[in-house]
Amino acid sequence: MKEERTVFALTKSLRAIVGALAIGAVCASALAAxxxxxxxxxxxxxxxxxxxxxxxxxxxxxxxxxxxxxxxxxxxxxxxxxxxxxxxxxxxxxxxxxxxxxxxxxxxxxxxxxxxxxxxxxxxxxxxxxxxxxxxxxxxxxxxxxxxMLDPVRQVEVIKRVVPNAKRVGIVYNPGEANSVSALNNIKGELQKAGITLVEAAAPRSVDVAPAAKSLVGKIDVMYTTTDNNVVSVFESLAKVCNDAKIPLIASDTGSVKRGAVAALGVNxxxxxxxxxxxxxxxxxxxxxxxxxxxxxxxLELYVNTSAAQKQGVTLSPDFVKSAAKVLN
Structure with a gap:
């Protein structure tokens, strides 16, 4: 009987120890995970x-x-x-x-x-x-x-394929965003090499985007946008200005194509x-x-919006449309 009680006590103690260790392990695992x-x-x-x-x-x-x-x-x-x-x-x-x-x-x-x-x-x-x-x-x-970061050479290629005879490209940007200033300077240098002038309009706030775009009407052949956060956040207002003025709008953000851009070559x-x-x-x-x-x-993917092209008075070549990863009508 004494031996049985001893075995029982040892078994009970062992179970308690194992149980405690198991609980501790679970808690530790949860905290670590x-x-x-x-x-x-x-x-x-x-x-x-x-x-x-x-x-x-x-x-x-x-x-x-x-x-x-x-x-x-x-x-x-x-x-x-x-x-x-x-x-x-x-x-x-x-x-x-x-x-x-x-x-x-x-x-x-x-x-x-x-x-x-x-x-x-x-x-x-x-x-x-x-x-x-x-x-x-x-x-x-x-x-x-x-x-x-986008290669400005390829961005200029898209602009020239949409508007082959473009001489003045407009851009609305936030001068307080390093991201936008850098992208602007990159595209500006490449446009100059192609004999194209970049016409700038500052929009420090999102509410400034539409007025800035309107200030470019009559001064540009095509509008280009970088991934400026102020601009992209209210992209529809920019697209409306371009639709009303029949100015082709090209983006560098593919998500902006369904929001009114004619085309965009950008990252997914x-x-x-x-x-x-x-x-x-x-x-x-x-x-x-x-x-x-x-x-x-x-x-990089090319997106094209044929409906936006029609609204903005530009005819896209069949080869350009065919080369797009996605075409919106």
Missing amino acids: EKVVAVTSYVEHPALDAVRDGTKDELIAEGFEPGKNLKWDFQSAQGNAGTAGQIAKKFVGDNPDVIVAIATPSAQPIVAATKTIPVVYSAIADPMAAQLVKDWKPSGTNVTGLSH FYDLGRQTGKVVVRILKGEKPGDIASSTSKN
Whole structure:
């Protein structure tokens, strides 16, 4: 009997120990598995929304699911620089595992606010001009990311294929956004090589876009837009000016084609988001952002809108339309 009681006691104690260890392991596993990704975008419009959604979908595909083992915290600055700064301070205070900053005006205050929390920028045309990284090599800092920098040579080719005899190209841009100024200077230099003049109109706020566009009527042969966030956020107002004045409108964001542009040669922003998500996953699994080189998306697509071409008084060549990855009627 004494031996049986001893065995029973030992068995009971062993079960208690195993149970405690199991509970501890589960709790530890849960704590270790939960990751926090804080995401901020300067403004919500189709291109930036696609980056956000692509990033989230890639995380889910890699096994990081919101509500299970991932806390996903998204904040939009709604196009306000002051709000972008407030979000940066909040995120740094929250100390997440990774911060994803979409668009230049959101990325700059985040990078300025922390030198320790991993930061992955995305949808930045020129990360060097924005002073996020020094070059395309691994930064050695807490920052890495994805750019949608476009080759101005190919952009000018699209302009010339839509309006072969164009001599004056108009552009509406935000002079306070490094992303826009860099893109403007790149396209300006290439247009000059082709004997084409760039006519500029500043729009510091989204409400300034339509008036700025109207100021160019009668002065230009074609309107071109970069991925300026002010412009893209109210793209329909720009398209209306071009429709009324019969000015062909060309974008560098494929998402703007269905919103009224005749054509656009640009990156697929959802794919850019998926690429961004892959970088975030690498960091969540232990890699340092400073060891991951910044990169650009090489997957460019041509979108064409034949209905917009008709409204804006331009005839597209059959070969040009045929070369498009997507044609909207």
